[in-house]
Amino acid sequence: MLCHLDETLLHQAPLTFNQTPASDHRFFDRVWFGGHSAENMHFVFGLAVYKNTNTMDGFFLFLKDGRQHNLRVSRPLLPDAGRTGAGPLEMEIVKPFETIRLSVAKIPELDVAAELLFSAATAVSLEAPHQTRVDNRLMQDYLRFDQMGRFNGWIRVGDQRVDVSDWYGARDHSWGVRPGMGGYEPATSLPRAGENTSDVGNGQVGFLVVALWFDTPSKAGYLMQTENGAGQILYSHGRIIRRAAGAHDETTTTSITHDLQFVEGTRTSTGGVITVLTADGERIEIKVEALIAPICYKGSGYDHGYRDERGLGVHRGTLLEADVYDISHPEKVVLPDGRVIRPWHREAGAIVYVAGEKGMAHFPCISSGPIARYALYGSITNEK
Secondary structure (H helix, E strand, C coil), rough: CCCCHHHHHCCCCCCCCCCCCCCCCCCCEEEEEECCCCCEEECEEEEEEEECCCCEEEEEEEEEEEEEEEEEEECCCCCCCCCEEEEEEEEEECCCCEEEEEEEEEEECCCEEEEEEEEEEECCCCCEEEEEEEEEEEEEEEEEEEEEEEEEEEECCCCCCEEEEEEEEEEEEEEEECCCCCCCCCCCCCCCCCCCCCCCCCCCCEEEEEEEEECCCCEEEEEEEEEECCEEEEEEEECCCEEEEEEEEEEEEEEEEEEECCCCCCCCEEEEEEEEEEEECCEEEEEEEEECCCEHHHHCCCCCCCCCCCCCCCCCCCCCEEEECCCCCCCEEEECCCCECCCCCCCEEEEEEEEEEEEEEEEEEEEEEEEEHEEEEECCCCCC
């Protein structure tokens, strides 16, 4: 089936743009946007295509005053593959890599609406490839680029309008194969005693992600490091952008280390210090102060989300789900059905300090299983 992209000269396989040569059901192509104010109002917006499950899904989450308003949508990709939207969610690329418009239309099922304009503050940065094999199976193989910016517009909750004026923003765009997409993860071995990898699909005992998108007047950047519970680094990549007299200088990182603090008795990080070494020898210390509470990604469909708890990328026909979570506790989340869970995928807005300069940041600190260094033990997903 043809779509408008088939008029371009950008084909990379003898297929229409509605198809992919990858046969893995987890193949995806997703955009993610996040923005927040210093007052800890926080939103995230996402849209994704899964060609091999004939699905497009998306989400909009808005956190304010300890309540998280969630919208999850899904639709068949075909025959309307050319539309960059699902349900009330729409994305318009006004100018590639510079200006993007996001909208959430008001509908009866949802008490939230939004019009948001993302304006780039940095150039896009391409991450190093993410590729991992478990028992010889290609568990993940994807690319992602990142960008910092600012948001302007408005968000409405019920009869209350929130003006979004120069809010900190970040975005990414990733595509390829990732674990946990499309409803199930292929099994290549039987579970080992004491090991729980169902939440992250990483094939390791214990898993920690420390990431940071940050922006200050002189420096900005993106950092990501994943480790197993024993501290072995599984992936590490970062880019630092320097601004001086109008110039834009970018370098990669050669080392990322962290010294984090957590709310006592929880896995919720309050921040800490992240130190990087750059390829040209600079040492940069970043003090991070997380804005609590962190947003709960189960509301978006991650972390076994949707009411069927099958997660992202599942073909559900045309579906819209809207609900509200109580996230006033630093770690526990109260779902609409009364269940109290401790979801593993939380991401916080943050304030950062770099060489005395104050800035804003997006701060995912995600863990599952035992993390010896920080005395974090046990799996937390969906536990009371």
